[in-house]
Amino acid sequence: MQVRRSVLGDKHVDRASANITDFDKDFQRFITEAAWGSVWSRDGLSKRDRSLITIALMAALGHHDELAMHIRATVNTGATVEEVKEVLLQVGLYAGVPAANTAIKIAKEAYASLANNPV
Known part of the structure; x- marks a missing residue:
């Protein structure tokens, strides 16, 4: 989440997080872990x-x-x-x-x- 915030900004991440529902919470967790935790955070x-x-x-x-x-x-x-x-x-x-x-x-x-x- 730290990398996501550093790229997209707190306002965007806060707005996106506020819109998470039971329907998409697993997908949002997947995006955060895969995109921001595994790829964007690489050296x-x-x-x-x-x-x-x-x-x-x-x-x-x-x-x-x-x-x-x-x-x-x-x-x-x-x-x-x-x-x-x-x-x-x-x-x-x-x-x-x-x-x-x-x-x-x-x-x-x-x-x-x-x-x-x-x-």
């Missing part, structure tokens, strides 16, 4: 690198809500706007222009929301 890549990889994957796979969340998380991971722009250009080349076009729109909205409502 092999920095949080910045994991952040950029995750952004590319979410954009390529069309997971728009997760993409927006990870764009906003860059304020905590150290990934810069310029680096995200480069990653999305790479997405356009390897995952397709429509995927990158949508991702760029989402990134612009996410960055605008950060400017209006800092984490």
Whole structure:
């Protein structure tokens, strides 16, 4: 949970935790243990690198809500706007222009929301 909070921020984690129900509590525990406890906490890549990889994957796979969340998380991971722009250009080349076009729109909205409502 410490790694999750360091990447996504306390506000996001507190909001997500408040919405857990009996239906999804096992899934939420799985995500916390597998993603944040087993993968994001490893030493092999920095949080910045994991952040950029995750952004590319979410954009390529069309997971728009997760993409927006990870764009906003860059304020905590150290990934810069310029680096995200480069990653999305790479997405356009390897995952397709429509995927990158949508991702760029989402990134612009996410960055605008950060400017209006800092984490």
